[in-house]
Amino acid sequence: MSQFDFPRIHVRGLININVGTANNDDYATKVVAPTYEGGNPDNPPDMASYSKLPLRLADTDQVQPTTFGRSDNEFQTWASQKVPVLSSNGSQSEVLPAEWNYFGDMGIKLEFANPTGQGPGSCKVVVATVQTAPSQFIGSAADLGSLSTPDQGVVEPFLGATFSFKKRQDDPDSSTAMIIDCSQEGSSQSSQIFCENLMLQNGGKVLLGRKLDMMSGQYMSQAMPDKASTLWLNFQRNLNFGGPGGASGSFQTVMPFDDGVEASALLALFERYRPAGETRAIRGVVFRYNMFRVQAPYRYDLDKTMEVFAQGGLNPGIGQFVGTLAPWYDGDDDETYSMGRLLIPGPATFLMPSGGHGNANPENPTFSLAPLVARVNTNLKVLSLDAVNTFPEQYTKDPTAKQYATDAYHDDTNPDDTYNPKYNLQTLTLTLTPPAKGDITPPPVTLGTLTFEQAPAGAASYGTQAYYLRGGMIDLPLSFQGYSVDDLAEGSLSLLNSQGQAYLVENELMILGRRSTLYTEQEPGAVATQFNFNGPLVPAPLTVWRKGKPMTDEEYRKLVAAGKGLVVQEFLLNPIELQGSTNKYPLANYDVATLDFQLSTPVDKASTKIFVVTQKGVSAEMGGVIQEQDDINMMVSPVLYVRILPNQDFSQYYEEPSAAEPVGNSTLTFGVIYEHIFRNYFLLYPAMSQVVPLNNPQDWLTGDMARRILTRISPQQWPNYEYMPRTRDLSRSRRVLLEAWARRILALGAAEAAKANPNPSPIGRRLYVPR
DSSP states (O other): OGGGSSSEEEEEEEEEEEOOOTTOOTTTTSEEOSSOTTOOTTSOTTGGGGTTSBSOOEETTTTEEOOTTOOHHHHHHHHTSOEEEEOTTSOEEEEOTTTTOTTOOSEEESEEEOTTSOSOSEEEEEEEEEEEETTEEEOSGGGGGGSOHHHHHHHGGGTTOEEEOBSSTTOGGGBOEEEEESOOSTTOSOEEEEOSOOEEEETTEEEEEEOBOTTTOOBSOSOOOOOEEOEEEETTSBTTOOGGGGOEEEEEEEEEOOTTEEOHHHHHHHHHTOOTTOOSOEEEEEEEEEEEEEEOTTTTOHHHHHHHHHTTOOOOEEEEEEEEEEEEETTOOOOSSOOOEEEEEOSOOEEOOTTOOSSSBTTBOEEOOOOEEEEEETTTTEEEEEOTTTSOBOOOSOTTSTTHHHHSSSOTTSSSOSSSOBOOOOOEEEEEEOOOBTTBOOOOEEEEEEESSSOOTTEEEOSHHHHHHTTTEEEEEOOOSSSOHHHHHHSEEEEEOTTSOEEEEEOSEEEEESSOEEEEEOOTTOEEOSEESSSSEEOOBEEEEETTEEOOHHHHHHHHHTTOOEEEEEEEOOOGGGTTTSSOSOSEEEEOOSTTOBOOEEOSSOEEEEEEEEETTSOGGGTBOOSSGGGOOTTTSOEEEEEEEOOOOOGGGBSSTTSSSOOBOTTOOHHHHIIIIIHHHHHHOGGGGSSSOTTOGGGGOSHHHHHHHHHHTOGGGTTSTTOSSTTOOOOHHHHHHHHHHHHHHHHHOHHHHHHHSOOOSOSSOOOSOOO
């Protein structure tokens, strides 16, 4: 039952998100100004011809850079310096075209040195508590006294333990996690997190992690965490933080157990506190986590950022991190997120305080709560709420100040979060409206209350300390007084404010695309029915639950007969500067006739498509059918992204184009490889050149490098940390071209390969300083 079951291990701390930002489109609504005030001699003579173009450096569809008239020699310097831009209202400002972290390598760390020198020297994610039952939390040695002596031995190893994505327990730099956007357009919830390992350790003792072969350094287990994709990107997570820093997102992954996974201590904990009546075998661990208040140290200090870029330095996003580990049983699906009863934003809102910097309309600065998922456990008589992404914080400093770095990295292991406490919404009430009995609708009954301060008996808290110690989970005891088990099963849940208005209301259905970030290949005239989610081609089905249980075929037939069937609406995802003007309407609407529906789509053109699952016969606010792309409510309707990668005909470069594994001919030189493949990554992702420069032919003309290429770009490597390119946007035709180049190098040998590539000089120049 995942994070809704027991026992749970709750972790918290700081996260280092080292994304590369040159492929972002945050400034695409602005255009490049042709000159600085008074003229700019650094602009090329034809700069005026680029002045009407949106400031975006990446052509996402074609996976190519947009250089604004700059040569490769000039581009990296230009992209990392201040450039004048014009907004639609004519106002002028300065931005860095490569944005705030040009040299980011897409990596994620949960154990890292403080990048600013302020606060603690080392940041970690630590175990906050071990929750053995709905009301039993153990967070310190003192808490162990409530347990029997054998139980103390089971729980104690986890107190003071740290959690990470590391490969090696003694190497903080061995993190295996990366964050990659499937769609790079706009503020989409298409972020993917790839990682090879989940590690719990207490000092030198590994409590959870894949074992390594001492000789080869390779994993002894084939069981690795599945890819995690964003669910419910909440842009109203903070009342005093705008932009990405005011957002949050939840992710979930599962890691199976086998003989190559060290998990004996964790299994002992899971077995000792296995819920009554649960007889299934434990197949692994589920990890649900949330990241929020992510901000780069020098996000609003362009001059300091330029100094960092001049040294090839980093300006990563540093954010807060909360997560929960729990048993993964036989029979539980590896869903994108654990299913249950879905509560979505209701009619009640609250105002952003005066002077706040949150993501709200300045003319009507209202906030809504983000969705939560509830699960009923009748055996334990508890209603569990996963509210890890729901309740907002209110940052107490100025998030736009240049000195943000000095107070962003306080000791985050302290539950009393000084700078980013939860916002006080006063006492909230969770109610149940029982199902109608004939013509009579019974009045709502109170299931429990949620307080901001420490919760009294029979209540729970959504406040700051409770959030961190309970991993965003809230457990309410069920009395079944004034309502029955059947009432709870078929009634409707609501979360009310102190005036009795609904912040959250239950949607009858919870729907997820089991695989929501998908890739396929451009092929004119073809229709894709299988997609690359995490390597192998797989279908893209929907998961539909009703009132906390998998919906039956008969229930869905009745829903369709009542005119309330599901519809999958297909849109061509708009670049941010074109939103509201083009591609407004659906390309197609697909009726979901039965629950075995699987996604399919034409793949004639390279593009990114977004599929929205809506429902007939209900309002748009409750997830109903929409008319335009701008009406998508990602807080209510599940979305799936399909990236169609661009393919070209490169047969002219092959000795035998029809061969299963073609070899390059004499026309396939490094210049061809650079132009079609390497140039994009050299200009937009300079971190990829830090080990081997992507623009230097001499580094790519050896047999050893050719063999590395064939290994690193192999489709079998897709889920792994070593796969290249990290951005996962190398299409089939470009991969085959690169493979043909590597086979030619192997066939020729280094000496002959050098003769076949007579110009050994680097293309462009290497501007960064290796670290």
